[in-house]
Amino acid sequence: MKYLFPRALCALILTVASVCAHAQLVVEITRGQENAVPIAIVPFGWESAGAAPFDVADVVAADLQRSGRFAPLDRKDMIDRPTAGDQIRFQDWRYLKSDFIAVGKLSPEGADRFTAQFELYNVLTGQRLTGQRLSSNAKGMRAMSHRIADIIFEQLTGIRGAFSTRIAFISAEGTPPQQRYKLIVADADGENPQIIANSTEPLMSPAWSPDGQSLAYVSFENKASAIYVQTLATGERRRVSARAGINGAPAWSPDGRMLALTLSRKDGDVDVYTLDLSSQVLTRMTFDPGIDTEPQWSNDGRKLYFNSDRAGSPQIYEVDPAQPNRATRVTFDGSYNARPRLSPDGKQMAVVYLDRGNYRIGVVDLATKSVRVLSQGRQDESPSFAPNGATLIYATQDRGRGVLATVSVDGRVQQKLAASSGDVREPVWGPFPAK
Numbered sequence: 001m002k003y004l005f006p007r008a009l010c011a012l013i014l015t016v017a018s019v020c021a022h023a024q025l026v027v028e029i030t031r032g033q034e035n036a037v038p039i040a041i042v043p044f045g046w047e048s049a050g051a052a053p054f055d056v057a058d059v060v061a062a063d064l065q066r067s068g069r070f071a072p073l074d075r076k077d078m079i080d081r082p083t084a085g086d087q088i089r090f091q092d093w094r095y096l097k098s099d100f101i102a103v104g105k106l107s108p109e110g111a112d113r114f115t116a117q118f119e120l121y122n123v124l125t126g127q128r129l130t131g132q133r134l135s136s137n138a139k140g141m142r143a144m145s146h147r148i149a150d151i152i153f154e155q156l157t158g159i160r161g162a163f164s165t166r167i168a169f170i171s172a173e174g175t176p177p178q179q180r181y182k183l184i185v186a187d188a189d190g191e192n193p194q195i196i197a198n199s200t201e202p203l204m205s206p207a208w209s210p211d212g213q214s215l216a217y218v219s220f221e222n223k224a225s226a227i228y229v230q231t232l233a234t235g236e237r238r239r240v241s242a243r244a245g246i247n248g249a250p251a252w253s254p255d256g257r258m259l260a261l262t263l264s265r266k267d268g269d270v271d272v273y274t275l276d277l278s279s280q281v282l283t284r285m286t287f288d289p290g291i292d293t294e295p296q297w298s299n300d301g302r303k304l305y306f307n308s309d310r311a312g313s314p315q316i317y318e319v320d321p322a323q324p325n326r327a328t329r330v331t332f333d334g335s336y337n338a339r340p341r342l343s344p345d346g347k348q349m350a351v352v353y354l355d356r357g358n359y360r361i362g363v364v365d366l367a368t369k370s371v372r373v374l375s376q377g378r379q380d381e382s383p384s385f386a387p388n389g390a391t392l393i394y395a396t397q398d399r400g401r402g403v404l405a406t407v408s409v410d411g412r413v414q415q416k417l418a419a420s421s422g423d424v425r426e427p428v429w430g431p432f433p434a435k
Contacts, residue, residue, distance in 0.1 A: 025190025025404065025417040025424070036071040037156065039064060040098040040123075043075065044116065045083030045105035052106055053138060056116055059145035060102065060152065063163040066189060067153065068413025073098055085119045085128055093123045100129075102152060112137045116144060120152055130155045142191065162386045163188055166430040167393060168196070168206040168215055169404060173422035183217055185232065188386075188429075190417050196230060197237075207250050207259075208430045216240075216250040216259060227261060229277070241275060251295045260285070260295035260304055272306045274321060287325045292317075296340045305330065305340040305349065314338045316351060316364075331364060333371045339382060343389045348409070350383035350392055361394050363409065374411045384428045395425040 041061040046052035061072040073096060082088045083105045093101050104118030119131035132151060136144040143164060150161030167190075171182045183197040183206055196215060197203055204218040209229075216229045225247040230237035241247045245264035252259060259275045263282075272285040272295045286292040290310035297304055303318045308327070310317075316331040316338075331337040336354030343349070346366075353362030353371055361375040361383045377396040384393050391413075393406045398416060402423030405416045418424070 025186060025193070025419055036069055037100070038071050038073065038098050039156075040073040040078065040093060040096070040101040042078065042081055042083070042101065042103045044103075044118070045081075047105055047107040053114065054106070054141035054145070056104065056106060056118075056141065056145045056148065057102075059142060060149045063146060063149035063161075063189065064153065066415065068408060068415070069153075069157060085121060085131075088121060088126075090121075090123055090126050098123050100156065102148075104148075109135060114138070114141065116148065118148055120155060142187070146187070146189075159390050160388045160432070162388045162390070162429075162432070164433055165387055166212070167404075167427055168208065168430065169395075169424050169427040170203055170206065171419060171422055171424050172202075172402075183215070184424075185215070185430075196232065196235075197228075204426065205249050206426060206428050207252055208428060209252050210254055210256045210431060212431045212433060216252065218248055218250070227259070229259075240277060240280075246270060249294050251297060253297050254299060254301045260297060260306075262293040262295065272304065272319075274304075283321075283324065285319055285321060285324045286327060288327070294339050296342060299342060299344070299346045305342070307338045307340065316340045316349065330366070330369070331371075332369055333364075334362075337362075337364070337371075341383050341385060343385050343409075344387055345389055348389075350385060350394075352381050352383065361392060361407065363392075372411070374407045374409070375405065375414075377405075380405070382426045382428075386429050387432045393427045393429050395427060 041057045043057045064070040065072050079092055082103050084103060101123050102118055102120045104116060107115045109115045115135045117133045120129045122129055134144050146163040149163045153161035165188045166185055167188055168185045171184055172179050174180055181199050181203040182195050183203050184193050185196055186193040199221050201220040206215050206217045208215060214229055214231050218225055218227055226242035227240050227247050227250050228237050229240050243263055248262040250259045250261045261273055261275060263273050264270045269289060270291045270293060272292045274283045274285060285304055288310045290308050292306050292308045294307040295304050304321055305316055305318050307314050308317050313335050315329055317327040317329050319327040334353055338352045341350045349364040349366055351362050351364055352359055355373050358378045360373050360380050362371045362373045364371050380394050380396045382395045391406050391408050393404060396403060396405045402425045403416050403418040404424050404427045407414045
């Protein structure tokens with residue numbers, strides 16, 4: 001118990017956010033690329049009377065800036081406000097040293113329906129790179145703006161944008177014994193927070209289903225740990241494991257049919273199991289007397305990675321679910337590797353790594369087994385890859401408060417996301433939305 005479970009529980013025990021808008025996360029970019037690409041996101045035209053109902057360009061520019069790869073031009077420096085390609089005087093924008101320019105317009109299309117049409121151009125050549133027409137109701141305008149940012153990001157980087165995705169995390173407000181725990185789902189930029197679960201007892205270990213429609217998590221609402229699966233659209237939830245002892249660290253299989261989880265049995269041994277959600281059939285995966293926990297499926301479902309202290313300190317192992325009890329060690333660099341999380345391409349694994357006395361986020365190259373340390377905190381934990389593999393989100397401390405942070409996989413772009421009050425922890429990045 002010395003190495004794994006206190007730390008796993010610490011990483012599990014949640015964090016903050018409040019019920020309304022003041023609970024949203026505030027983003028602070030702490031490091032961006034030195035050679036961020038200059039781009040102009042011109043305010044969209046509004047083809048109707050009165051003020052535009054939403055500032056699409058503001059959200060697009062903020063998304064691109066948060067990525068750290070782009071440096072949007074400040075609006076006060078724009079000498080013109082074109083809304084279509086044939087209105088762009090490219091020489092003016094070259095003078096402003098913008099490499100690319102996006103222009104567009106927003107139009108009403110009946111009751112509570114709006115259309116946004118945008119175009120992206122190369123300023124140097126005048127070439128039109130892409131353009132699309134998207135529609136939304138008033139409630140979906142922010143999501144539509146994220147989608148435009150995704151399209152621009154992918155066009156210019158070759159990497160699918162993840163601005164339209166969501167994150168889940170835990171928040172804790174107040175002081176014991178008056179703490180309140182919340183499971184929050186928010187947009188990737190911290191906006192639009194929604195409370196999924198709310199309890200005076202700890203909530204832990206949120207995990208997205210592969211289709212992004214449900215969350216599994218641990219709740220202590222009945223003074224003992226139990227694992228629940230909750231459908232986000234309806235709020236319906238069901239308890240899937242409430243066995244005596246520990247019920248922890250749920251992880252979905254790629255097909256969404258099973259959970260891997262950590263259980264303790266009557267003999268006190270802590271092991272990894274799989275649970276078939278439809279039949280409730282439980283299968284034991286590990287049998288070592290050490291502590292085996294924090295399971296993570298491989299992307300093809302043919303392996304389970306987990307954390308074990310069977311060699312004397314926490315390291316990552318793998319086991320074939322078809323051949324339980326034949327685990328092999330994966331990590332050898334360093335005396336502490338925990339909380340494994342795979343990249344979308346399956347080539348890298350994020351871990352909590354002990355680096356010169358500090359717990360930091362490292363990435364293991366699964367081919368070479370080498371580790372790169374990406375974060376710089378003293379107690380960083382709970383890493384989770386964005387679905388495009390370009391960024392990691394994790395939990396850390398800032399002036400005594402629990403906050404979230406992100407870092408690009410090359411370590412060059414970093415930012416913090418703090419709530420207006422309380423602590424936030426255990427972030428997990430959701431999958432791409434269905435097309």
